[in-house]
Amino acid sequence: MELSIVVQSILIITVMIIIGAVLARTSPLNHETRNLFISIIVNIAMPCIILSSIFQVDMDGEMFKKIILVFVLSILINIVGIGLGWVFAAVFQKSNRRREIAILSGLGNTGFIGIPLCAALLGPEGALYAAIFDAGVDVTIWTVGVILLQKNRKFALHTLKSMVNIPTAAILAGLLVAYF
Template identity: 45%
Template sequence: MEVTTVLSSVGMMAIIVGIGAIIGKVTRVTVESKQLLVIIILNIALPSIILNGIFSIEMNDLLLSKMLTIFIMSIIFNALGIGLGWISAVLLGFREMNAKLIAILAGLGNTGFIGIPLCATLFGPTGGLLAAIFDAGLDVIVFTLVVVLLNKNGGFTLKGLKAIINLPIIAIVVGIAIAITGYEPPLLVKNLIATFAGLAAPLAMIYIGLLIATLSKKKKAISLRFISISLLMKLLVFPLMMIIVLQVIPITEDLKLVALVQVSMPTFMLATILFARYDHDEETAVMTTVYSTMFSLITIPLIVYITTLFL
């Protein structure tokens, strides 16, 4: 993976984020307008990236094997990330729920909103598809382990597990079924899916820019120690550890690269919604997510450069 390619992609992301921030500064952005962007991204653009990947490549036993491999890797890596985040929080003096919150913010990345479009840009349709499978593994962790950690009663219900069934997951299942049956979608459908897929990255970056603009208007005091631990673990410590781990795992290079990009993603945006749902500090989750995304524009190219020296 060429560092210049990553720098170009991340640089373009930064410019679009800046445009989103300017829009948020000069116009009044309502909650409803931001929700509309999220709906378009999650329910139209991301499923289109997945389907475009499936329609653009030949489904065979090797690809199915890679998809299963990266799904299992995702579950293991994300659970490991949470575990390391919790250990670091405890060692640094955080206890009880604060340690759990740091573990979640430090362990899980924005593998869907940012990771899928970025991998599609860097590695083509196959990269976008494998990134989507990685994100599916993260969803499993979010609505099982994370729900248990956030639930003050320590329980888990099937209702939480139902959240795993979303349009990107449905797109994976439907797309694989179509590919296996050998059905060839009409050219109009393929072109439409490809057009929608192209919306994902710019809309996601504009949304992040809007969040930055919204955050800059707030004067809420933050725990610098809490956020800095989360960012350090998520953006540097854990990705660097994964570079070492990936060197010894006997998998193909494309799987290693996609997995590395995904573990290098900033804190996942769903944290804000989940923290609010279980009556935790939503504002801290928002700030951690936004700052993590801003700093990731620097750390992602750095991690990729280090990767080129070892992988």
């Protein structure tokens, strides 16, 4: 991979951040405007990036095996991260917030920055893997994360409803279409 691609991607993100900061200072955004931008990003931009990457990659049996591997590894990596966060919180933090610290330190925001960045740096296949990794993060959050945060530590199927969102639906629909 050429260094110029990395520098170009970082510069594009930097310019977008600067434009956003200037716009926020010159015309303050109200709650409704922020919700509109969030809705556009989550419900339109992210699914478009995900579907575009799925349809630009040649899907065969080997690719589906890699997708399953990335998904499973994502869950395992996130569980290990939560476990390490728990250990460090127990060692260095003398409070009753170990569960929260473990979750915050073990999980990251891999979707909103990770998927577009991988698309820019690695192309459609990188964006596809990033989207699958993010789906594993979502599963970990809504299973292990919810169990850790609840007082009774029980898992219920209705918590999985929170995982059902437009980006996740885009991944599933895109993979189903690519499979058939």
